[in-house]
Amino acid sequence: MKRKRFTEEQIIAVLREHERQWRTGYSAKTLAHCWENADGLPQEIAHMFDGLVELLLALPEHKVALDGGNRDSQNDVFALIRFGDQTCAATIEGKVNEPFGPPVGEWFAEPSQQKRDRMCQLCGLLCLDEVPPSHIRYQLMHRTASALIEARRFKTDEAAMIVHSFSPTRMWFEEFASFASLLGVEAEPDRSSKVVLKSGQRLRLGWATGNGDFLEC
Template sequence: MGAPRKFNRTRVYIPSQGPMSWQAFLAEPVRQWRTGYSAKTLAHCWESANGLPDEIAHMFDGSAELLVALPEHKVPLDGGNRDSQNDLFALIRFGDQTCAATVEGKVSEPFGPTVGEWYAEPSQGKRERMRQLCDLLGFDDVPPFHIRYQLMHRTASALIEARRFKTDEAAMIVHSFSAARMWFEDFATFARLFGAEVSPDLSSMVVLKSGQRLRLGWATGDEDFLKC
Protein backbone atom coordinates (compact mmCIF):
# COMPACT_ATOMS: atom_id res chain seq x y z
CA MET A 1 0.00 0.00 0.00
CA GLY A 2 1.14 3.53 -0.72
CA ALA A 3 1.30 6.48 1.65
CA PRO A 4 -2.03 7.59 3.17
CA ARG A 5 -3.89 10.13 1.07
CA LYS A 6 -4.15 13.67 2.36
CA PHE A 7 -7.67 15.08 2.41
CA ASN A 8 -8.12 18.85 2.30
CA ARG A 9 -11.88 18.58 2.74
CA THR A 10 -13.95 15.67 3.99
CA ARG A 11 -17.52 14.77 3.13
CA VAL A 12 -17.79 12.49 6.18
CA TYR A 13 -19.89 13.81 9.07
CA ILE A 14 -20.07 12.46 12.62
CA PRO A 15 -23.42 12.43 14.49
CA SER A 16 -23.72 14.95 17.31
CA GLN A 17 -23.62 13.76 20.91
CA GLY A 18 -25.27 16.96 22.12
CA PRO A 19 -24.56 20.71 22.21
CA MET A 20 -20.93 20.27 23.28
CA SER A 21 -20.20 18.48 19.99
CA TRP A 22 -20.69 21.79 18.19
CA GLN A 23 -17.88 23.58 20.01
CA ALA A 24 -15.05 21.73 18.27
CA PHE A 25 -16.13 23.03 14.86
CA LEU A 26 -15.98 26.72 15.78
CA ALA A 27 -13.24 28.86 14.27
CA GLU A 28 -12.23 29.84 17.83
CA PRO A 29 -13.67 27.12 20.11
CA VAL A 30 -12.71 28.70 23.44
CA ARG A 31 -13.52 32.34 22.75
CA GLN A 32 -16.78 31.73 20.87
CA TRP A 33 -18.30 29.11 23.21
CA ARG A 34 -19.80 31.30 25.93
CA THR A 35 -23.12 31.40 27.72
CA GLY A 36 -25.31 34.17 26.36
CA TYR A 37 -23.62 34.23 22.96
CA SER A 38 -24.94 32.91 19.68
CA ALA A 39 -22.84 29.77 19.11
CA LYS A 40 -23.69 28.07 22.40
CA THR A 41 -27.27 29.37 22.41
CA LEU A 42 -27.95 28.10 18.89
CA ALA A 43 -26.52 24.66 19.69
CA HIS A 44 -28.68 24.20 22.79
CA CYS A 45 -31.79 25.42 20.97
CA TRP A 46 -31.45 23.08 18.00
CA GLU A 47 -30.39 20.05 20.04
CA SER A 48 -33.35 20.55 22.40
CA ALA A 49 -35.79 20.72 19.49
CA ASN A 50 -35.12 17.16 18.31
CA GLY A 51 -35.90 18.43 14.82
CA LEU A 52 -36.73 21.95 13.74
CA PRO A 53 -37.25 24.60 16.42
CA ASP A 54 -40.84 25.82 16.14
CA GLU A 55 -39.81 29.32 15.09
CA ILE A 56 -37.80 27.88 12.18
CA ALA A 57 -40.60 25.53 11.13
CA HIS A 58 -42.93 28.53 10.98
CA MET A 59 -40.76 30.02 8.24
CA PHE A 60 -42.16 27.40 5.85
CA ASP A 61 -45.55 26.65 4.34
CA GLY A 62 -47.28 23.69 5.92
CA SER A 63 -45.57 21.03 8.00
CA ALA A 64 -41.76 21.28 7.90
CA GLU A 65 -39.32 18.49 8.75
CA LEU A 66 -35.59 18.62 9.42
CA LEU A 67 -33.76 16.07 7.27
CA VAL A 68 -30.20 16.86 8.36
CA ALA A 69 -28.39 19.71 10.12
CA LEU A 70 -24.65 20.42 9.86
CA PRO A 71 -23.15 22.87 12.40
CA GLU A 72 -20.38 25.25 11.28
CA HIS A 73 -20.80 24.16 7.67
CA LYS A 74 -18.12 25.48 5.32
CA VAL A 75 -18.96 26.41 1.74
CA PRO A 76 -16.03 27.16 -0.63
CA LEU A 77 -16.12 30.47 -2.49
CA ASP A 78 -13.99 31.93 -5.27
CA GLY A 79 -11.08 34.24 -4.59
CA GLY A 80 -9.09 32.57 -1.84
CA ASN A 81 -8.92 29.75 0.67
CA ARG A 82 -11.32 31.19 3.24
CA ASP A 83 -14.71 29.47 3.04
CA SER A 84 -18.01 30.87 4.22
CA GLN A 85 -18.39 29.15 7.60
CA ASN A 86 -22.13 29.03 8.23
CA ASP A 87 -23.40 28.63 11.80
CA LEU A 88 -25.73 25.90 10.60
CA PHE A 89 -26.72 24.31 7.31
CA ALA A 90 -30.01 22.42 7.16
CA LEU A 91 -31.86 20.37 4.59
CA ILE A 92 -35.57 20.82 5.22
CA ARG A 93 -38.63 19.17 3.71
CA PHE A 94 -41.98 20.96 3.70
CA GLY A 95 -44.88 19.37 1.88
CA ASP A 96 -43.44 17.91 -1.32
CA GLN A 97 -40.66 20.53 -1.48
CA THR A 98 -37.10 20.61 -0.16
CA CYS A 99 -34.97 23.53 0.94
CA ALA A 100 -31.25 24.08 1.49
CA ALA A 101 -31.02 26.60 4.33
CA THR A 102 -28.18 28.45 5.99
CA VAL A 103 -28.97 29.62 9.51
CA GLU A 104 -27.12 32.53 11.10
CA GLY A 105 -27.36 32.61 14.89
CA LYS A 106 -27.45 36.04 16.52
CA VAL A 107 -27.75 37.56 19.98
CA SER A 108 -26.06 40.95 20.16
CA GLU A 109 -23.26 40.28 17.69
CA PRO A 110 -23.34 42.42 14.52
CA PHE A 111 -23.17 41.02 11.00
CA GLY A 112 -19.53 42.01 10.65
CA PRO A 113 -18.00 44.49 8.21
CA THR A 114 -19.96 46.35 5.59
CA VAL A 115 -19.27 45.84 1.90
CA GLY A 116 -17.47 49.18 1.92
CA GLU A 117 -15.17 48.08 4.74
CA TRP A 118 -14.48 44.62 3.30
CA TYR A 119 -14.07 45.80 -0.29
CA ALA A 120 -11.85 48.84 0.36
CA GLU A 121 -8.86 48.63 -2.01
CA PRO A 122 -9.84 45.07 -3.00
CA SER A 123 -7.27 42.45 -3.92
CA GLN A 124 -7.70 40.33 -7.04
CA GLY A 125 -9.07 37.56 -4.84
CA LYS A 126 -11.71 39.83 -3.36
CA ARG A 127 -12.69 41.00 -6.84
CA GLU A 128 -13.14 37.38 -7.92
CA ARG A 129 -15.23 36.63 -4.84
CA MET A 130 -17.39 39.71 -5.30
CA ARG A 131 -18.06 38.76 -8.92
CA GLN A 132 -19.18 35.29 -7.83
CA LEU A 133 -21.41 36.64 -5.06
CA CYS A 134 -23.05 39.21 -7.34
CA ASP A 135 -23.64 36.56 -10.00
CA LEU A 136 -25.26 34.18 -7.51
CA LEU A 137 -27.39 36.88 -5.91
CA GLY A 138 -28.42 38.44 -9.21
CA PHE A 139 -26.78 41.83 -8.61
CA ASP A 140 -25.61 43.80 -11.64
CA ASP A 141 -22.85 45.51 -9.67
CA VAL A 142 -21.26 45.72 -6.24
CA PRO A 143 -24.10 46.49 -3.80
CA PRO A 144 -24.23 49.70 -1.75
CA PHE A 145 -21.34 49.96 0.66
CA HIS A 146 -23.55 49.99 3.78
CA ILE A 147 -24.76 46.43 3.09
CA ARG A 148 -23.31 43.81 5.44
CA TYR A 149 -20.89 41.54 3.59
CA GLN A 150 -21.68 38.55 5.84
CA LEU A 151 -25.28 38.52 4.65
CA MET A 152 -24.06 38.29 1.06
CA HIS A 153 -21.86 35.24 1.49
CA ARG A 154 -24.22 33.44 3.87
CA THR A 155 -27.02 33.80 1.31
CA ALA A 156 -24.71 32.76 -1.51
CA SER A 157 -23.80 29.65 0.51
CA ALA A 158 -27.46 28.63 0.62
CA LEU A 159 -27.79 29.11 -3.14
CA ILE A 160 -24.65 27.08 -3.84
CA GLU A 161 -25.80 24.22 -1.63
CA ALA A 162 -29.31 24.32 -3.11
CA ARG A 163 -27.77 23.67 -6.51
CA ARG A 164 -25.49 20.95 -5.14
CA PHE A 165 -28.32 19.09 -3.40
CA LYS A 166 -30.84 19.93 -6.15
CA THR A 167 -33.42 21.31 -3.73
CA ASP A 168 -36.50 23.27 -4.77
CA GLU A 169 -35.34 26.42 -3.02
CA ALA A 170 -32.64 28.02 -0.89
CA ALA A 171 -33.14 29.91 2.35
CA MET A 172 -31.09 32.21 4.54
CA ILE A 173 -32.60 32.53 7.99
CA VAL A 174 -31.35 34.65 10.87
CA HIS A 175 -32.12 32.86 14.14
CA SER A 176 -32.05 35.70 16.65
CA PHE A 177 -32.20 35.40 20.43
CA SER A 178 -32.16 39.16 20.99
CA ALA A 179 -35.31 40.54 22.63
CA ALA A 180 -34.45 43.92 21.12
CA ARG A 181 -34.04 42.34 17.65
CA MET A 182 -30.61 43.86 17.35
CA TRP A 183 -29.38 44.26 13.76
CA PHE A 184 -32.77 43.47 12.23
CA GLU A 185 -32.63 46.67 10.19
CA ASP A 186 -29.36 45.53 8.59
CA PHE A 187 -31.11 42.33 7.54
CA ALA A 188 -34.16 44.22 6.25
CA THR A 189 -31.92 46.56 4.24
CA PHE A 190 -30.22 43.56 2.65
CA ALA A 191 -33.58 41.96 1.80
CA ARG A 192 -34.70 45.13 0.01
CA LEU A 193 -31.93 44.56 -2.55
CA PHE A 194 -34.14 41.71 -3.81
CA GLY A 195 -37.32 43.76 -3.61
CA ALA A 196 -38.37 41.91 -0.45
CA GLU A 197 -39.95 43.44 2.64
CA VAL A 198 -39.29 41.28 5.69
CA SER A 199 -40.87 41.18 9.14
CA PRO A 200 -39.75 39.28 12.24
CA ASP A 201 -41.03 35.69 12.38
CA LEU A 202 -42.24 35.70 8.80
CA SER A 203 -40.40 34.64 5.66
CA SER A 204 -40.34 36.33 2.28
CA MET A 205 -39.86 34.52 -1.02
CA VAL A 206 -38.07 35.98 -4.04
CA VAL A 207 -37.13 34.53 -7.42
CA LEU A 208 -33.65 35.48 -8.58
CA LYS A 209 -32.57 36.26 -12.14
CA SER A 210 -31.15 32.73 -12.33
CA GLY A 211 -34.61 31.33 -11.62
CA GLN A 212 -33.61 30.08 -8.18
CA ARG A 213 -36.14 30.58 -5.40
CA LEU A 214 -34.75 32.23 -2.28
CA ARG A 215 -36.50 32.42 1.08
CA LEU A 216 -35.36 35.09 3.55
CA GLY A 217 -36.46 34.99 7.17
CA TRP A 218 -35.82 36.32 10.67
CA ALA A 219 -36.83 33.85 13.39
CA THR A 220 -37.00 34.80 17.07
CA GLY A 221 -35.59 32.12 19.37
CA ASP A 222 -36.48 31.33 22.98
CA GLU A 223 -34.44 33.54 25.32
CA ASP A 224 -34.24 30.72 27.89
CA PHE A 225 -31.45 29.21 25.79
CA LEU A 226 -29.30 32.25 26.58
CA LYS A 227 -28.87 30.76 30.07
CA CYS A 228 -27.44 27.44 28.86
Protein backbone atom coordinates in the same frame (compact mmCIF):
# COMPACT_ATOMS: atom_id res chain seq x y z
CA MET B 1 -36.85 8.92 8.73
CA LYS B 2 -34.55 9.56 11.64
CA ARG B 3 -33.55 13.20 11.89
CA LYS B 4 -29.84 14.01 11.67
CA ARG B 5 -28.91 16.24 14.59
CA PHE B 6 -25.78 17.41 16.29
CA THR B 7 -24.49 17.44 19.84
CA GLU B 8 -22.80 20.09 21.89
CA GLU B 9 -19.52 18.16 21.64
CA GLN B 10 -19.68 18.13 17.85
CA ILE B 11 -20.18 21.87 17.70
CA ILE B 12 -17.34 22.63 20.12
CA ALA B 13 -15.06 20.43 18.05
CA VAL B 14 -15.55 22.47 14.89
CA LEU B 15 -15.61 25.98 16.34
CA ARG B 16 -12.49 27.86 15.34
CA GLU B 17 -12.04 29.76 18.61
CA HIS B 18 -13.49 27.52 21.31
CA GLU B 19 -13.06 29.62 24.44
CA ARG B 20 -14.20 32.90 22.89
CA GLN B 21 -17.21 31.51 21.03
CA TRP B 22 -18.52 28.89 23.46
CA ARG B 23 -19.90 31.23 26.13
CA THR B 24 -23.26 31.59 27.83
CA GLY B 25 -25.28 34.40 26.28
CA TYR B 26 -23.45 34.27 22.97
CA SER B 27 -24.83 32.96 19.70
CA ALA B 28 -22.81 29.74 19.28
CA LYS B 29 -23.79 28.20 22.61
CA THR B 30 -27.33 29.61 22.56
CA LEU B 31 -28.01 28.34 19.05
CA ALA B 32 -26.60 24.89 19.80
CA HIS B 33 -28.75 24.38 22.90
CA CYS B 34 -31.85 25.60 21.07
CA TRP B 35 -31.39 23.24 18.12
CA GLU B 36 -30.36 20.25 20.24
CA ASN B 37 -33.41 20.63 22.48
CA ALA B 38 -35.82 20.89 19.56
CA ASP B 39 -37.82 17.96 18.26
CA GLY B 40 -36.48 18.36 14.74
CA LEU B 41 -36.59 22.03 13.81
CA PRO B 42 -36.97 24.73 16.45
CA GLN B 43 -40.57 25.92 16.25
CA GLU B 44 -39.64 29.43 15.16
CA ILE B 45 -37.64 28.04 12.22
CA ALA B 46 -40.45 25.67 11.23
CA HIS B 47 -42.80 28.68 11.13
CA MET B 48 -40.70 30.10 8.30
CA PHE B 49 -42.17 27.42 6.02
CA ASP B 50 -45.63 26.38 4.84
CA GLY B 51 -47.37 23.09 5.50
CA LEU B 52 -45.94 20.06 7.29
CA VAL B 53 -42.26 20.69 8.00
CA GLU B 54 -39.56 18.08 8.61
CA LEU B 55 -35.85 18.41 9.33
CA LEU B 56 -33.90 15.98 7.17
CA LEU B 57 -30.33 16.99 8.03
CA ALA B 58 -28.59 19.57 10.22
CA LEU B 59 -24.84 20.26 10.16
CA PRO B 60 -23.09 22.74 12.48
CA GLU B 61 -20.40 25.13 11.26
CA HIS B 62 -20.89 24.00 7.66
CA LYS B 63 -18.27 25.33 5.25
CA VAL B 64 -19.06 26.32 1.67
CA ALA B 65 -16.19 27.10 -0.68
CA LEU B 66 -16.23 30.46 -2.45
CA ASP B 67 -14.05 31.99 -5.15
CA GLY B 68 -11.15 34.18 -4.10
CA GLY B 69 -8.94 33.38 -1.13
CA ASN B 70 -8.69 30.36 1.10
CA ARG B 71 -11.44 31.14 3.60
CA ASP B 72 -14.78 29.44 3.10
CA SER B 73 -18.13 30.73 4.26
CA GLN B 74 -18.62 28.95 7.59
CA ASN B 75 -22.35 28.79 8.26
CA ASP B 76 -23.62 28.31 11.82
CA VAL B 77 -26.08 25.62 10.71
CA PHE B 78 -26.81 24.09 7.34
CA ALA B 79 -30.16 22.32 7.15
CA LEU B 80 -32.03 20.30 4.58
CA ILE B 81 -35.71 20.86 5.21
CA ARG B 82 -38.80 19.25 3.72
CA PHE B 83 -42.00 21.29 3.69
CA GLY B 84 -45.03 19.79 2.03
CA ASP B 85 -43.72 18.16 -1.14
CA GLN B 86 -40.81 20.61 -1.46
CA THR B 87 -37.23 20.62 -0.17
CA CYS B 88 -35.05 23.53 0.90
CA ALA B 89 -31.32 24.00 1.48
CA ALA B 90 -31.09 26.52 4.34
CA THR B 91 -28.23 28.33 5.99
CA ILE B 92 -28.99 29.49 9.52
CA GLU B 93 -27.14 32.48 10.97
CA GLY B 94 -27.31 32.59 14.76
CA LYS B 95 -27.19 35.97 16.50
CA VAL B 96 -27.60 37.45 19.94
CA ASN B 97 -26.00 40.90 19.97
CA GLU B 98 -23.15 40.17 17.55
CA PRO B 99 -23.10 42.31 14.38
CA PHE B 100 -23.10 40.96 10.83
CA GLY B 101 -19.43 41.78 10.33
CA PRO B 102 -18.10 44.60 8.15
CA PRO B 103 -20.21 46.43 5.59
CA VAL B 104 -19.36 46.08 1.92
CA GLY B 105 -17.84 49.56 1.86
CA GLU B 106 -15.26 48.50 4.44
CA TRP B 107 -14.65 44.93 3.23
CA PHE B 108 -14.32 45.96 -0.42
CA ALA B 109 -12.26 49.12 0.07
CA GLU B 110 -9.20 48.96 -2.23
CA PRO B 111 -9.96 45.30 -2.98
CA SER B 112 -7.37 42.73 -3.96
CA GLN B 113 -7.94 40.56 -7.02
CA GLN B 114 -9.08 37.76 -4.72
CA LYS B 115 -11.76 40.00 -3.23
CA ARG B 116 -12.79 41.10 -6.71
CA ASP B 117 -13.16 37.46 -7.73
CA ARG B 118 -15.25 36.70 -4.67
CA MET B 119 -17.47 39.74 -5.08
CA CYS B 120 -18.01 38.83 -8.72
CA GLN B 121 -19.15 35.34 -7.71
CA LEU B 122 -21.45 36.64 -4.96
CA CYS B 123 -23.06 39.23 -7.22
CA GLY B 124 -23.56 36.53 -9.85
CA LEU B 125 -25.24 34.15 -7.44
CA LEU B 126 -27.42 36.91 -5.98
CA CYS B 127 -28.17 38.25 -9.50
CA LEU B 128 -26.91 41.73 -8.67
CA ASP B 129 -25.77 43.90 -11.57
CA GLU B 130 -23.20 45.78 -9.52
CA VAL B 131 -21.42 45.83 -6.17
CA PRO B 132 -24.02 46.53 -3.46
CA PRO B 133 -24.18 49.87 -1.62
CA SER B 134 -21.51 50.38 1.01
CA HIS B 135 -23.85 49.86 4.00
CA ILE B 136 -24.90 46.32 3.00
CA ARG B 137 -23.37 43.69 5.26
CA TYR B 138 -20.92 41.40 3.46
CA GLN B 139 -21.67 38.46 5.79
CA LEU B 140 -25.29 38.39 4.68
CA MET B 141 -24.15 38.20 1.07
CA HIS B 142 -21.95 35.15 1.48
CA ARG B 143 -24.31 33.35 3.85
CA THR B 144 -27.08 33.70 1.28
CA ALA B 145 -24.76 32.72 -1.55
CA SER B 146 -23.87 29.59 0.45
CA ALA B 147 -27.53 28.59 0.54
CA LEU B 148 -27.85 29.09 -3.22
CA ILE B 149 -24.73 27.02 -3.88
CA GLU B 150 -25.91 24.17 -1.67
CA ALA B 151 -29.41 24.28 -3.16
CA ARG B 152 -27.86 23.62 -6.56
CA ARG B 153 -25.61 20.88 -5.18
CA PHE B 154 -28.46 19.03 -3.44
CA LYS B 155 -30.96 19.87 -6.21
CA THR B 156 -33.53 21.27 -3.79
CA ASP B 157 -36.59 23.26 -4.80
CA GLU B 158 -35.39 26.39 -3.05
CA ALA B 159 -32.67 27.98 -0.95
CA ALA B 160 -33.14 29.87 2.32
CA MET B 161 -31.06 32.10 4.54
CA ILE B 162 -32.60 32.56 7.97
CA VAL B 163 -31.29 34.69 10.80
CA HIS B 164 -32.05 32.92 14.09
CA SER B 165 -31.87 35.83 16.51
CA PHE B 166 -32.01 35.60 20.30
CA SER B 167 -31.66 39.35 20.81
CA PRO B 168 -34.53 40.71 22.96
CA THR B 169 -34.32 44.01 21.09
CA ARG B 170 -33.85 42.51 17.60
CA MET B 171 -30.43 44.04 17.25
CA TRP B 172 -29.25 44.35 13.64
CA PHE B 173 -32.68 43.67 12.14
CA GLU B 174 -32.46 46.88 10.09
CA GLU B 175 -29.24 45.64 8.49
CA PHE B 176 -30.99 42.40 7.58
CA ALA B 177 -33.95 44.33 6.18
CA SER B 178 -31.65 46.48 4.04
CA PHE B 179 -30.07 43.36 2.56
CA ALA B 180 -33.46 41.79 1.91
CA SER B 181 -34.63 44.97 0.18
CA LEU B 182 -31.60 44.78 -2.11
CA LEU B 183 -32.95 41.45 -3.36
CA GLY B 184 -36.50 42.75 -3.72
CA VAL B 185 -37.80 41.32 -0.46
CA GLU B 186 -39.66 43.18 2.30
CA ALA B 187 -38.45 41.77 5.60
CA GLU B 188 -40.62 41.38 8.69
CA PRO B 189 -39.67 39.73 12.00
CA ASP B 190 -40.86 36.15 12.48
CA ARG B 191 -41.94 35.52 8.92
CA SER B 192 -40.18 34.61 5.71
CA SER B 193 -40.41 36.21 2.30
CA LYS B 194 -39.74 34.57 -1.04
CA VAL B 195 -38.26 35.82 -4.28
CA VAL B 196 -37.40 34.21 -7.61
CA LEU B 197 -33.99 35.46 -8.69
CA LYS B 198 -33.16 36.26 -12.31
CA SER B 199 -31.30 32.94 -12.43
CA GLY B 200 -34.58 31.15 -11.77
CA GLN B 201 -33.58 30.03 -8.28
CA ARG B 202 -36.15 30.42 -5.54
CA LEU B 203 -34.85 32.11 -2.41
CA ARG B 204 -36.45 32.48 1.00
CA LEU B 205 -35.20 35.04 3.55
CA GLY B 206 -36.38 35.10 7.14
CA TRP B 207 -35.76 36.50 10.60
CA ALA B 208 -36.78 34.06 13.35
CA THR B 209 -36.86 35.09 17.01
CA GLY B 210 -35.41 32.37 19.24
CA ASN B 211 -36.49 31.41 22.73
CA GLY B 212 -34.69 33.71 25.17
CA ASP B 213 -34.52 30.95 27.79
CA PHE B 214 -31.56 29.47 25.92
CA LEU B 215 -29.51 32.59 26.64
CA GLU B 216 -29.09 31.26 30.18
CA CYS B 217 -27.89 27.78 29.20
